[in-house]
Amino acid sequence: MSLVYFKNVSKSYHGNLILDNISFEIENGEFVSLVGRSGVGKTTILKLLIREEKPTKGRIFFEDKDINKLKPREVVILRRKIGMIFQDFKLLENKNSFENIAFAMEICGCSDKEIRQDVPELLKLVGLEDKAGNFPYQLSAGEKQRLVIARVLAQRPELILADEPTGNLDPINAWEIIKLLTKINELGTAIILATHDKEIVNSLNKRVISLEHGKIVRDEQEGRYLI
């Protein structure tokens, strides 16, 4: 059973075809880079996976369940199983670092005791143990992205979608984020990294799916960014 299965999926916005009949599968624990120029449909694939968008044609399966047939309540559960890392972080501005992570645990029904135990550990894991009381506006871009990763990990997802996670970061912070993601992947969580950063993709030496004009033009294990 594949973790993710895209079957002949097309997506168009106002008659503009973004994805054109694409199919691919992702297994548990895989690390896959989705590469291609801006606007090629990388983010659309991720949005389709968390049901933020619906495909115009085709079917998408997560753990053998057709995502488009999920009821709203099941979509909520799906989003707890798939953690999402955004280029623009999407942190709750009214909550501090501790509370941002705690919120992700609260919505999963974790108790106060569990939250008090896990949040400091997660903050330590991403190197923000001394920033627990800081609000997002008091953090640097790299710190914000690390906080997002901690929030994602708090929900113990089966799959992490990272949409240009290094797009707003300097090279040092970008590499730190990529190192964190590979470490998480080594612990068994599947990761889809959407990026147009050639250097990062080539250094990872993992599976690469290349997109061009809404189609998959290459899908290679230990692939490289060749577009």
Next chain:
Amino acid sequence: MLNSLKSILRTFWQGAVRNKGLFFACVLMMTFSLVIFSSIFIFRNSTQNLIRVLEEKMDISLYFKKEVPEEDILKIRDELLGYPDIAAVEYVSQEEALKIFEERNKNNPVIQKVLTEIGENPLSASLNIKAKESNKYETIIQEIENSAFKDKLTNVSFTENQKVIARLNHFSQAIELVSALVIILLVILSVIITFNTIRMAIYSLRQEIEIMKLVGASPWFIRGPFLIQGAFQGLVASGLALLILIPLIWWLGPKLENFAPEIGINLYFWSNFGYIILIQTLFGLALGLVSSFLAVNKYLKI
């Protein structure tokens, strides 16, 4: 369940404390709405009290010719009691009428002197009729005019009463209509203003709501803190509205009572204080809850 409830309460409190400006803007608008709502509520109920007092004073007095014997009048009274629109009929004999008249004019020496000079009772026996409803007086008068005992009556007071009754009826209907219209208009206006303030406050948090959705928060988990906040704002606004209403009634009440003593706004306010608090608080709670529910729902579609 308990964990979720605690989290919702925590999120509500964080939101209220960290967005104080928005929180108090909503509270102020709700307070404004509640002051308008309660003022109208109190004024309307007080004027209804005035109408009740006026209606209680309304009756039809049938004055009988002097030669009509008492047993005939009593028979007519029994006949009148059989009318469906009549609630009560009181018989006032010539002697009782004189006693009442003398009592009423005991400080008027001219009238006392005239009565002594006449030497006999100049007043007629009468039947005082109270209708079940104030708008039935005209029907009753019509029925009396067509009755067999019409010839036993003197006509003068009969016609005068009819005019007063008609005027009072028009007056009470006008008060009812105008106050109902003003209530509806002002309440709608204040609800729209409050709803829009809450909507603007929630609109400013739409990105937070979107993020909550993306990390897997259920609609009720997102909605919960906003609903509690709306209800809490309603409660705070109700308290503030009361703090405004008490001095307002204290200051305005005597002025209105100078103009129309039967209105009794002060008396109505204090004797129905608990009821007014209850109605005002319920209205505040409903306003906060419904506005928040409608405003936040817009962003919760998955």
